[in-house]
Amino acid sequence: MKIRHLLLTAGVACCLLSCGTSSDNGKDSEMNRFISELMDKMTLKEKLGQLNLPSGGDMITGNVQNSPLAEAIRKEEIGGFFNVLGVEKIRELQRVAVEETRLKIPLIVGNDVIHGYKTIFPIPLAMSCSWDTAAVARAASIAAKEASADGICWTFSPMVDVARDARWGRIAEGNGEDPYLGAQLTRAYVKGYQGDNLQKSDSSVMACVKHFAFYGASESGRDYNIADMSRIRMYNEFMEPYRAAVEAGAGSVMSSFNTVDGVPATANKWLLTDLLRKEWGFDGLLVTDYNSIGEMNTHGVAPLKEASARALNAGTDMDMVSYGFLNTLEESLKEGKVTEARIDEACRRVLEMKYKLGLFDDPYKYCKPERARNELFTDENRSEARRIAAETFVLLKNEGGTLPLKREGRIALIGPMGDARNNMCGMWSATCDPERHVTPLDGLRSAAGDQAEIVYAKGSNIYYDERTEKGAVGTRPLQRGDNKALLEEALRVARGADVIVAALGEAADMSGESASRTDIRIPDAQRDLLKALKETGKPIVLLLFTGRPLDLTWEEDNLPAILNVWFAGSETGDAVADMLFGKTVPSGKLSTTFPRSVGQVPIYYSQVNTGRPDPNPDEFNRYQSNYLDERNDGLYPFGYGLSYTTFEYGEMSLNQTTMPKGGSLKVTVPLKNTGEYDGAEIVQLYIHDRYADIARPVKELKGFQRVFLKKGESRDVTFTLTAEDLKYYNSELTYGYDPGEFEVMIGPNSRDVQKKTFNAD
Ligand code: NOJ
Numbered sequence: 149m150k151i152r153h154l155l156l157t158a159g160v161a162c163c164l165l166s167c168g169t170s171s172d173n174g175k176d177s178e179m180n181r182f183i184s185e186l187m188d189k190m191t192l193k194e195k196l197g198q199l200n201l202p203s204g205g206d207m208i209t210g211n212v213q214n215s216p217l218a219e220a221i222r223k224e225e226i227g228g229f230f231n232v233l234g235v236e237k238i239r240e241l242q243r244v245a246v247e248e249t250r251l252k253i254p255l256i257v258g259n260d261v262i263h264g265y266k267t268i269f270p271i272p273l274a275m276s277c278s279w280d281t282a283a284v285a286r287a288a289s290i291a292a293k294e295a296s297a298d299g300i301c302w303t304f305s306p307m308v309d310v311a312r313d314a315r316w317g318r319i320a321e322g323n324g325e326d327p328y329l330g331a332q333l334t335r336a337y338v339k340g341y342q343g344d345n346l347q348k349s350d351s352s353v354m355a356c357v358k359h360f361a362f363y364g365a366s367e368s369g370r371d372y373n374i375a376d377m378s379r380i381r382m383y384n385e386f387m388e389p390y391r392a393a394v395e396a397g398a399g400s401v402m403s404s405f406n407t408v409d410g411v412p413a414t415a416n417k418w419l420l421t422d423l424l425r426k427e428w429g430f431d432g433l434l435v436t437d438y439n440s441i442g443e444m445n446t447h448g449v450a451p452l453k454e455a456s457a458r459a460l461n462a463g464t465d466m467d468m469v470s471y472g473f474l475n476t477l478e479e480s481l482k483e484g485k486v487t488e489a490r491i492d493e494a495c496r497r498v499l500e501m502k503y504k505l506g507l508f509d510d511p512y513k514y515c516k517p518e519r520a521r522n523e524l525f526t527d528e529n530r531s532e533a534r535r536i537a538a539e540t541f542v543l544l545k546n547e548g549g550t551l552p553l554k555r556e557g558r559i560a561l562i563g564p565m566g567d568a569r570n571n572m573c574g575m576w577s578a579t580c581d582p583e584r585h586v587t588p589l590d591g592l593r594s595a596a597g598d599q600a601e602i603v604y605a606k607g608s609n610i611y612y613d614e615r616t617e618k619g620a621v622g623t624r625p626l627q628r629g630d631n632k633a634l635l636e637e638a639l640r641v642a643r644g645a646d647v648i649v650a651a652l653g654e655a656a657d658m659s660g661e662s663a664s665r666t667d668i669r670i671p672d673a674q675r676d677l678l679k680a681l682k683e684t685g686k687p688i689v690l691l692l693f694t695g696r697p698l699d700l701t702w703e704e705d706n707l708p709a710i711l712n713v714w715f716a717g718s719e720t721g722d723a724v725a726d727m728l729f730g731k732t733v734p735s736g737k738l739s740t741t742f743p744r745s746v747g748q749v750p751i752y753y754s755q756v757n758t759g760r761p762d763p764n765p766d767e768f769n770r771y772q773s774n775y776l777d778e779r780n781d782g783l784y785p786f787g788y789g790l791s792y793t794t795f796e797y798g799e800m801s802l803n804q805t806t807m808p809k810g811g812s813l814k815v816t817v818p819l820k821n822t823g824e825y826d827g828a829e830i831v832q833l834y835i836h837d838r839y840a841d842i843a844r845p846v847k848e849l850k851g852f853q854r855v856f857l858k859k860g861e862s863r864d865v866t867f868t869l870t871a872e873d874l875k876y877y878n879s880e881l882t883y884g885y886d887p888g889e890f891e892v893m894i895g896p897n898s899r900d901v902q903k904k905t906f907n908a909d
Pocket residue numbers: 260304358437438661
């Protein structure tokens with residue numbers, strides 16, 4: 149056992165970082181003075197109103213002025229709202245707030261702007277496969293610009309829950325399985341949404357990091373389920389992205405639906421106050437998830453009144469939708485169950501958020517109809533979305549250079565996603581206008597021009613069973629056809645073609661909230677379609693649509709090429725055509741392991757060695773940690789992705805064999821583009837702590853670089869490691885590192901790495 153260095157408790161470690169959204173002291177004191185003066189004038193009822201966040205449900209039709217929402221505003225019963233779309237409506241509701249109420253306090257207007265507003269970017273899981281923080285920040289800033297042009301000033305994004313269970317549909321909304329990659333991307337989202345000067349800019353929005361915390365560990369991959377884990381695991385494996393968001397200045401945090409240590413996160417004082425506020429110094433707004441105070445009743449923890457008091461006392465500031473704060477806290481105050489000081493604190497945080505958004509300077513700052521007319525779904529935004537989409541595609545297989553396709557002959561596009569316009573954007577894209585989107589069929593036809601003929605057949609339904617399909621397509625129905633007739637047509641079209649592009653997989657609503665699956669293969673009807681297409685003997689490119697890692701064992705064994713395009717947003721069709729024809733070159737790498745079967749999940753690369761690691765993956769080894777009927781490793785490892793070009797890694801070198809105390813170590817690897825295309829490679833660096841206080845992962849990502857090389861070009865890629873990269877939380881939750889032996893690994897993915905060792909003083 150080594151002697152630990154830099155003994156810092158978790159709390160001290162984090163408070164040394166600059167946390168929260170605090171601007172400089174001068175500005176803070178101006179804000180504090182302003183809010184104190186305002187709060188001096190407020191009645192208890194007005195304060196409680198500020199804590200209430202209802203959903204408009206976008207049900208306001210006709211006269212906004214007489215809507216229930218407008219009535220609630222007049223009665224000073226709300227601090228903001230969400231789910232109302234359209235700048236004119238929002239402007240009118242804001243007008244009611246600032247003209248028809250006693251204190252004229254403006255409202256905050258939220259929405260789930262998850263991966264774009266009108267210009268839709270790839271789903272977050274796809275975005276994370278770009279490993280491109282600049283692209284993520286750019287996409288978030290465009291989303292912010294469009295949303296803010298249409299009345300919205302607060303997005304319930306980024307979702308940063310580390311997720312390792314492909315059954316869980318919400319894996320689609322996050323950054324994958326790794327806390328380090330997740331934290332880097334989280335910072336980029338926060339920066340992109342909030343910009344440099346939220347108060348002055350009208351094109352930025354407040355970020356809301358969610359779901360705090362550990363929602364990604366929902367047991368059995370079933371949504372809203374409990375998430376139960378040790379503190380060690382919380383700190384070392386799940387916490388970092390949330391903490392990174394706070395450090396980056398995220399203005400708000402949303403608590404999660406799940407229980408943490410048995411207590412719903414919404415009312416978990418350790419989580420919300422001790423950790424988030426005190427340890428991390430978060431000084432922004434803490435909002436619940438949708439009706440999660442109300443759901444504490446169903447959880448069997450407390451009926452609404454008690455649940456509201458517990459949530460407030462735990463540190464919650466704003467109640468999304470359950471109306472518990474509005475309707476019960478006054479009574480709880482009289483009974484001494486809550487304090488006025490805590491109500492004041494919560495109210496202050498809501499008002500601070502409005503101040504930070506500049507709403508007290510100009511309540512109509514985000515309500516400029518001319519911006520909504522000119523700044524949504526612009527050519528410029530769309531071309532950015534198309535460019536970024538290409539970075540998120542992951543080439544999983546490409547035997548014999550099947551891809552890129554030549555622009556010649558007859559290409560058969562077959563499969564239910566080939567022309568499914570309303571499905572291109574994936575989950576959480578309620579604000580999009582699908583009729584303006586480009587499908588693979590449109591994209592391929594316009595890219596092929598008159599050089600190649602593109603023929604299309606739907607080929608199959610999503611599922612054979614109509615009821616299963618109904619659940620799967622949810623709000624984006626697809627026209628169903630007769631299973632047999634669809635297959636016959638597809639085979640006829642396929643037989644007359646030179647190559648088949650099979651566009652299939654999951655429908656958009658098969659991932660996201662409330663979309664868990666126990667079978668993570670391509671659905672039955674489409675699997676059979678693929679098998680039948682294979683019988684034609686034509687080369688097949690699987691153009692895979694999915695919101696989660698799938699079990700692609702059959703596809704890997706039987707098809708020459710697999711390009712995973714996830715759900716790529718409004719520009720899917722053109723982005724897909726660009727890549728299929730080689731105008732763009734794949735560079736995406738998986739941010740989550742693709743398992744060989746659902747039985748392996750949860751699966752992730754950074755596992756801890758057991759005392760009996762599997763000595764030989766090719767056979768069963770009794771009394772070793774393995775399965776009777778399956779290997780341990782995934783089909784495609786974390787960090788994996790091919791390109792049309794090839795990269796050669798030279799031998800890595802260290803500038804010294806010991807990292808001196810307080811110093812650093814440089815790790816260099818020569819990289820050469822040895823293929824026929826210019827392209828980008830994501831070089832990954834992992835470490836392993838050989839002996840530590842607790843068993844440590846066999847590999848942990850600690851650095852990555854996206855390197856663009858022209859064909860034939862070479863470059864040395866250098867990483868600098870410091871003690872920060874070696875630290876973790878030990879059995880006493882002390883943050884530090886153990887001097888001694890470490891391994892450092894570099895490679896194109898988490899599996900194919902080269903290794904060297906060094907010592908840390
Ligand atoms: C529930 C979801 O869990 C959360 O992510 C979302 O932001 C809210 N609903 C509001 O729509």
